[in-house]
Amino acid sequence: MPTFRMPKFASIFALALLQSIHVSADCECGYSVNATTSPHYSLFTDLIESDFLHIDNIKADTDWQLQAYNVSAADSRGPYGKLAEVDNVVSNPLKNKKSFSGASTLGGDPGLQLIVRGGKPSNGLIPIAEVASVRGDMMFGSFRISMKLTNQSGTCGAFFFYFNNSQEIDLEFLSSQFNASASPVNLVLQSPASADAGFDAANTTTFDLYQLPFQPDAGFHEYRFDWTKDKVSFYADGQWLRDMSQAVPTDAGHITMSHWSNGDSHWSGGPPEKDAVLTVSYVKAYFNSSSPARKKDFSGRCKNPSAKNATCQIPDQKVAPDPLGPNGNTAANTFFFSAQSNMAVNQTVYRQSGSVRNREVALGLLLALPIALVLLSL
Numbered sequence: 001m002p003t004f005r006m007p008k009f010a011s012i013f014a015l016a017l018l019q020s021i022h023v024s025a026d027c028e029c030g031y032s033v034n035a036t037t038s039p040h041y042s043l044f045t046d047l048i049e050s051d052f053l054h055i056d057n058i059k060a061d062t063d064w065q066l067q068a069y070n071v072s073a074a075d076s077r078g079p080y081g082k083l084a085e086v087d088n089v090v091s092n093p094l095k096n097k098k099s100f101s102g103a104s105t106l107g108g109d110p111g112l113q114l115i116v117r118g119g120k121p122s123n124g125l126i127p128i129a130e131v132a133s134v135r136g137d138m139m140f141g142s143f144r145i146s147m148k149l150t151n152q153s154g155t156c157g158a159f160f161f162y163f164n165n166s167q168e169i170d171l172e173f174l175s176s177q178f179n180a181s182a183s184p185v186n187l188v189l190q191s192p193a194s195a196d197a198g199f200d201a202a203n204t205t206t207f208d209l210y211q212l213p214f215q216p217d218a219g220f221h222e223y224r225f226d227w228t229k230d231k232v233s234f235y236a237d238g239q240w241l242r243d244m245s246q247a248v249p250t251d252a253g254h255i256t257m258s259h260w261s262n263g264d265s266h267w268s269g270g271p272p273e274k275d276a277v278l279t280v281s282y283v284k285a286y287f288n289s290s291s292p293a294r295k296k297d298f299s300g301r302c303k304n305p306s307a308k309n310a311t312c313q314i315p316d317q318k319v320a321p322d323p324l325g326p327n328g329n330t331a332a333n334t335f336f337f338s339a340q341s342n343m344a345v346n347q348t349v350y351r352q353s354g355s356v357r358n359r360e361v362a363l364g365l366l367l368a369l370p371i372a373l374v375l376l377s378l
């Protein structure tokens, strides 16, 4: 008899373990901006999170594609053309993988550098940097970037959603507009009206030059746009800036970070005198997918939306996530669902071996093993 009892017990235990593993797969029904009990909340099924303070080499990162192209002066609508090169995108992670501040590998501000090369280019093309998401199925979402802009006058630093030239959501920073008393960000929805005006949104209703309460070139801050069916809301460090409800995009697309100049005195200015560096410490994107396969994945994994922790609220980043400040290690240690062992089930976030998030997964397994052994020996 005892020889039968043991396997039976073991199988009951195995079942319980499996169930507990299933229950602990949090966020399987998505990520929400605002609490699900709030009258206004939006649910997103997919995420991409990139912790550039700890990613060694963006070229290995399967979530991002580095852009290489050139555009003539005529096509770039400026006195100069643009030359996007992969070498102008440089990973500069922190030396200490367990820290969120301190010395960077190459020196200077830690994170992903997007560089516009300085000086007048001999071939008429200004060397610039651009990185686009591999995912082109982003349809509504909350898109967040933490970055420090350049203090070299003559560039445009941008974080944007793009479907086409009249369905585009832009956060654009012109370094020529920064000085001790002005810290503007250009909030733009490109629209059929801006396309008609030669791709100049300045006189359209979906354009706003917003003065920020801090200097974007003095430290890292989080910039964010939330795109839903009815409106786009812009934020900085969790503070609401503006809503725009006209020309809201209706098609799925990519997100892109770029740093460029075409010498246009009415926009980017430049070229900058010296190399101009924009540094990104993270991107976090919570979005719905237009892909039938991803929709099917969602309905497959979301069994019971009202189960505990099935839906996870996305924390608001209320302070500047700045690794350079006096509390850098605390301030820049922001929340990543993908760094938790159980909150990014069936998501496709790039995992770098040896990174912070993998260590936490490993720690979870290390803890689970002795617990399982203790239980089995009962």
Ligand SMILES: *[C@@H]1O[C@H](CO)[C@@H](O)[C@H](O)[C@H]1NC(C)=O
Pocket: 033, 034, 038, 040, 041, 042, 226, 228, 233
């Ligand atoms: C979050 O709630 C605020 C109101 O408190 C609302 O204006 C905003 O649209 C909501 N955000 C989303 C993405 O639903």
Ligand SMILES: *[C@@H]1O[C@H](CO)[C@@H](O)[C@H](O)[C@H]1NC(C)=O
Pocket: 042, 043, 044, 045, 140, 141, 228, 229, 288
């Ligand atoms: C995203 O997709 C989910 C699942 O289909 C849906 O419940 C949710 O309302 C969508 N979110 C938005 C903002 O449309």
Ligand SMILES: *[C@@H]1O[C@H](CO)[C@@H](O)[C@H](O)[C@H]1NC(C)=O
Pocket: 164, 165, 166, 167, 195
């Ligand atoms: C963008 O796409 C929409 C929908 O397909 C189309 O109506 C519009 O003309 C396009 N805009 C441009 C500038 O091509």
Ligand SMILES: *[C@@H]1O[C@H](CO)[C@@H](O)[C@H](O)[C@H]1NC(C)=O
Pocket: 177, 178, 179, 180, 181, 182
């Ligand atoms: C700062 O820039 C604004 C416009 O961008 C300008 O009106 C203002 O005079 C400038 N201030 C200084 C001190 O240069």
